[in-house]
Each structure stands twice: as structure tokens, then as C-alpha cells.
Amino acid sequence: MKGKGARAWDENGREYIDLGSGIAVNIFGYGDEKWKQAVEVQLDLLPHSSNLYHTEPCARLAQLLCEKTGMKKVFFGNSGAEANECAVKVARKYAFDKYGDESHSTVITLKNSFHGRTLAMLSATGQDHFHQYFGPFTPGFVYAETNDIKDVRRLAEENGCCAVMAEMIQGEGGVMPLSYGFVKGIRQLCDEKDMLFIVDEVQTGNGRTGRLYSYMNFERTPDVVTTAKGLGGGLPIGACLIGEKAQNTLGPGDHGSTFGGNPAACAGAVSILERIDEKLLSSVREKSAFIIDSLNGAKGLKSISGMGLMLGLETERSASEIASACLKRGVLVLTAKTRVRLLPPLTISSDELKQAVTILREEIERV
Numbered sequence: 001m002k003g004k005g006a007r008a009w010d011e012n013g014r015e016y017i018d019l020g021s022g023i024a025v026n027i028f029g030y031g032d033e034k035w036k037q038a039v040e041v042q043l044d045l046l047p048h049s050s051n052l053y054h055t056e057p058c059a060r061l062a063q064l065l066c067e068k069t070g071m072k073k074v075f076f077g078n079s080g081a082e083a084n085e086c087a088v089k090v091a092r093k094y095a096f097d098k099y100g101d102e103s104h105s106t107v108i109t110l111k112n113s114f115h116g117r118t119l120a121m122l123s124a125t126g127q128d129h130f131h132q133y134f135g136p137f138t139p140g141f142v143y144a145e146t147n148d149i150k151d152v153r154r155l156a157e158e159n160g161c162c163a164v165m166a167e168m169i170q171g172e173g174g175v176m177p178l179s180y181g182f183v184k185g186i187r188q189l190c191d192e193k194d195m196l197f198i199v200d201e202v203q204t205g206n207g208r209t210g211r212l213y214s215y216m217n218f219e220r221t222p223d224v225v226t227t228a229k230g231l232g233g234g235l236p237i238g239a240c241l242i243g244e245k246a247q248n249t250l251g252p253g254d255h256g257s258t259f260g261g262n263p264a265a266c267a268g269a270v271s272i273l274e275r276i277d278e279k280l281l282s283s284v285r286e287k288s289a290f291i292i293d294s295l296n297g298a299k300g301l302k303s304i305s306g307m308g309l310m311l312g313l314e315t316e317r318s319a320s321e322i323a324s325a326c327l328k329r330g331v332l333v334l335t336a337k338t339r340v341r342l343l344p345p346l347t348i349s350s351d352e353l354k355q356a357v358t359i360l361r362e363e364i365e366r367v
């Protein structure tokens with residue numbers, strides 16, 4: 001198997017246009033030369049040192065993330081789930097430092113959310129389906145109705161809470177964006193009760209929605225931001241960005257990771273982040289509009305959700321049937337719950353997009 005740009009070839013040489021990017025990872029497509037070069041240079045210099053030592057790529061990546069978001073501190077791990085674990089630790093310690101005990105350790109998450117597959121992040125995930133087989137699960141999470149600020153407030157009043165954690169667009173939950181007013185309400189509530197607002201940007205981050213991070217579409221700043229997937233360009237990385245309020249919460253020894261901040265992964269991530277500029281972001285918005293225009297009015301298409309190049313399609317034909325039919329015709333699409341999910345590389349060409357969307361539309365219309 002091999003890939004180049006938005007195209008991949010299987011072991012028989014069959015070609016595919018990839019509208020999934022390895023689940024939102026390959027934002028510059030396969031075989032991204034600049035990323036490869038940055039990683040190779042670092043592999044020759046120092047591939048690994050552990051985060052007991054400062055390395056230049058790790059410091060540079062943290063600096064870039066902070067400059068671009070206004071956050072103050074960064075902890076690097078190796079996946080989205082680990083970034084979220086770190087965020088929950090920050091929130092619980094923030095409350096512990098304030099109250100002197102664990103009375104405010106509960107984290108409010110949203111129904112239909114997804115936050116990863118470690119035991120604590122399965123608990124954080126607000127879907128019953130993920131709360132089976134592997135119990136006992138980590139306590140300390142309660143689930144609010146999505147887009148219902150009254151329910152979030154009720155939970156904040158009934159429990160000793162330290163944070164609200166949310167995806168701005170619920171990816172695995174079917175590409176369902178939060179409403180603007182709801183996000184504003186969470187921010188207000190967190191300020192009122194001195195809880196941390198944690199935004200999970202694992203899937204939505206790094207340019208995917210047409211802004212660097214999806215919370216930037218909502219004009220509200222979180223206290224903690226987690227990101228992974230696209231940041232690594234294909235190597236494992238996770239980052240927990242901590243804003244001013246909780247910047248001094250974790251001290252040396254409170255958290256750690258052997259591979260976290262790996263210099264080769266960080267060098268690649270620097271090359272990714274440096275290239276997510278306004279030109280790329282506006283092209284993401286244009287490509288999004290192109291997909292929506294091309295699919296609008298298709299027979300069998302009930303609705304389109306999402307932002308930028310993170311789109312969900314509600315269809316009459318089942319999403320898995322459409323995904324299999326597209327695969328047979330050389331187009332890779334994903335599914336999320338009952339929807340077809342599109343997460344193409346941000347650099348996919350107009351021709352590739354046109355070719356893939358034409359096939360997708362034909363398969364949607366084959367009701």
C-alpha cells in the first residue's frame with residue numbers, strides 16, 4: 001500500500017481518492033515532503049530523549065501552539081485520549097488546590113460526545129454504548145443534554161464540579177456542531193462557578209473546520225484545549241494546552257510520559273503547524289462550500305452538518321452501504337453513527353474533490 005497527496009493505492013495497485021485522511025490525521029495528504037524532511041533531520045540529530053530534558057522541537061512546538069492560541073503551557077502526550085486525560089487531571093487538581101479536597105472532582109461532559117478509549121475517557125464519553133464490557137469505569141463524570149445549557153447548570157449545581165468538557169463538533173457522534181448560544185452559555189457558567197472549560201479539539205483541530213481550532217468559530221476562549229491527530233502529520237502526538245487560569249496547576253512530577261514530547265514527532269508537528277496559515281484556512285472554507293453546493297439537492301440526501309472539511313451527511317441509504325459502494329468505486333469515505341463522514345486532506349485538489357464528490361453523489365442518489 002502507498003499514498004501520495006489525497007490518493008492511495010492498495011496492494012493490487014488500485015487507486016483511491018481518500019476523503020478520510022486516516023481519521024483526520026493526514027491533513028497535508030500522504031507523503032508530505034516538508035513533514036518527512038523535518039522528521040528525518042530530527043531522526044539524525046536526536047530521535048528520543050524523554051521529557052526529562054528540553055529539546056528544541058518540543059519547545060518550538062509548545063511556543064507555536066501558545067502563540068497561535070493564547071494558551072500558556074503545553075503538555076505533550078502521544079494520543080488524543082492522553083491529551084484529554086491530562087486535561088481532566090488539570091481540572092481536578094485546579095479544584096483540589098482551591099478546595100483542599102476532592103469535593104469538586106466531577107467533570108460534566110455531553111451526551112453523544114466521544115473523548116477516547118482509555119478507561120477514564122470511555123467514562124468521559126457520553127454514550128451508553130461505550131459504557132459496557134470493561135467496567136468498573138472511572139467515576140467522576142456526569143452527562144448533560146447537548147445544546148441544553150439548563151441541563152449543564154443543573155448538573156453543576158447538583159455535583160461538585162471542576163470542569164465542562166466538550167467537542168465543538170461531535171465527530172464520532174455524527175458530526176453534530178454545538179450551537180453558538182450553548183458554547184457561550186458554557187463559558188459563562190464556567191466563569192460563574194470557577195470551573196474549567198475544556199475543549200476537545202482532537203478531531204476538529206489543526207485547520208479542519210476552516211479555523212485553526214474549532215472553538216475559534218464560536219468566539220469564546222476555553223481554559224484548556226486538547227489536540228492530537230492532524231497535529232502529528234502521521235506520527236503519534238497529543239497536546240494539552242493550558243490557559244492562564246490553570247497554568248500553574250500541574251508541577252514537576254504531577255504528570256509525565258516517556259514518549260511525550262518526542263523530538264521527531266514534535267519536529268514533524270512544527271512543520272505542520274507552521275503551514276496552517278490563513279491561505280490554507282480560507283481554501284478549507286472554499287472546498288467546504290464546493291462540497292455542500294455539489295451535494296445539495298441530491299435525491300436521498302436529508303441534511304449536511306459540520307464545518308469546513310469536517311462534514312456529516314444524513315442520507316436515506318445507509319451510511320455503511322454508501323461507504324462500501326464508494327470504496328468499490330475508488331473513493332474512501334468514513335461513517336459516524338448513521339451518517340457518512342467526510343474528513344479529506346485539507347490540501348486535496350479541486351479536481352480530486354470534484355471526481356470524488358461526483359461518485360459520492362451518485363451513490364447517495366442510488367436510494
Ligand SMILES: Cc1ncc(COP(=O)(O)O)c(C=O)c1O
Pocket residue numbers: 078079080081082084114115116117167171172200201202203204228229
Ligand atoms: C474528539 C475526540 N477525542 C478524542 C479522541 C481519541 O483520540 P486518540 O484515538 O488519538 O486517542 C478522538 C478520536 O477519534 C476524538 O475524535
